[in-house]
Amino acid sequence: xxAAMSPSVPRLRIGSAEIIALADADGPFFSPRAEAFPEAxxxxxxxxxxxxxxxxxxxxxxxxxxxxxxIRSDKGLTMVDAGIGPADSxxxxxxxxxxxxxxxxxxxxxxxxxxxxxxxxxxxxxHVGWAxxxxxxxxxxxxxxxxxxxxxxxxxxNAEYLLQRAEFDALDxxxxxxxxxxxxxxxxxxxxxLLDGDTPLRAGRTVATPGHTPGHQSVLVTDGREQVLITGxxxxxxxxxxxxxxxxxxxxxxxxxxxxxxxxxxREAVTTLHLAAxxxxxxxxxx
Ligand SMILES: [Zn+2]
Numbered sequence: 107x108x109a110a111m112s113p114s115v116p117r118l119r120i121g122s123a124e125i126i127a128l129a130d131a132d133g134p135f136f137s138p139r140a141e142a143f144p145e146a147x148x149x150x151x152x153x154x155x156x157x158x159x160x161x162x163x164x165x166x167x168x169x170x171x172x173x174x175x176x177i178r179s180d181k182g183l184t185m186v187d188a189g190i191g192p193a194d195s196x197x198x199x200x201x202x203x204x205x206x207x208x209x210x211x212x213x214x215x216x217x218x219x220x221x222x223x224x225x226x227x228x229x230x231x232x233h234v235g236w237a238x239x240x241x242x243x244x245x246x247x248x249x250x251x252x253x254x255x256x257x258x259x260x261x262x263x264n265a266e267y268l269l270q271r272a273e274f275d276a277l278d279x280x281x282x283x284x285x286x287x288x289x290x291x292x293x294x295x296x297x298x299x300l301l302d303g304d305t306p307l308r309a310g311r312t313v314a315t316p317g318h319t320p321g322h323q324s325v326l327v328t329d330g331r332e333q334v335l336i337t338g339x340x341x342x343x344x345x346x347x348x349x350x351x352x353x354x355x356x357x358x359x360x361x362x363x364x365x366x367x368x369x370x371x372x373r374e375a376v377t378t379l380h381l382a383a384x385x386x387x388x389x390x391x392x393x
Pocket of ligand 1: 232339385
């Protein structure tokens with residue numbers, strides 16, 4: 107008997123590549139949503155709630171999803187982000203850890219060992235959670251821990267991890283703890299590669315989209331006039347899709363973030379743009 111692949115794994119085909127949405131968790135945001143988007147008007151909230159009704163709970167709180175994406179093509183398997191992580195991950199101070207990414211990967215038929223590339227869109231804890239794990243949290247993780255890393259090892263043992271240099275350089279301002287839990291172990295394992303701007307991938311390319319953080323990047327996969335943009339936190343709520351000018355209160359540089367959003371969301375009419383946004387309710391939407 108052949109085990110059936112879970113029908114609950116959302117996928118989007120683009121050309122010869124396939125984008126796979128991988129759930130890690132969902133839960134309420136840690137502060138009132140009006141504080142997260144202080145410029146949004148009542149009419150804009152109402153419009154966003156019609157567009158993404160799953161993003162508000164009965165108590166009026168912002169309910170967000172946490173997901174990673176994979177790009178599978180005949181050239182390889184790329185992950186984009188790594189969720190909130192296991193019970194001991196740094197996101198545990200505010201996000202509903204442990205995430206279920208390992209189960210989602212299994213449901214999608216993905217073995218972490220076959221992933222050749224991990225694009226980290228940025229260094230917020232809800233996007234890097236499973237990138238590096240402790241032996242205590244994931245005894246079966248394949249990579250050997252490098253000396254001096256406290257037993258931490260890359261969860262995707264054969265992957266090169268790609269981060270923008272501008273993001274790496276901002277580590278002290280963003281979250282110095284990640285030196286010990288993320289970038290140090292990756293560098294010790296020889297798995298960290300720093301990028302300077304837009305960079306080709308095996309399928310698609312990274313695009314620098316600064317603002318949310320200094321070295322934020324997204325991933326664009328193109329086939330003819332059709333595109334899929336794996337956004338990272340270029341937009342974190344439907345408000346910012348419907349009204350790209352609206353700032354999110356945790357953006358490091360709101361003006362740069364606004365510029366990045368407008369640039370990426372403005373398309374010629376002949377181009378079909380799909381968005382794969384980790385925090386929206388639907389894993390894939392048409393822009
Ligand atoms: Zn995020």
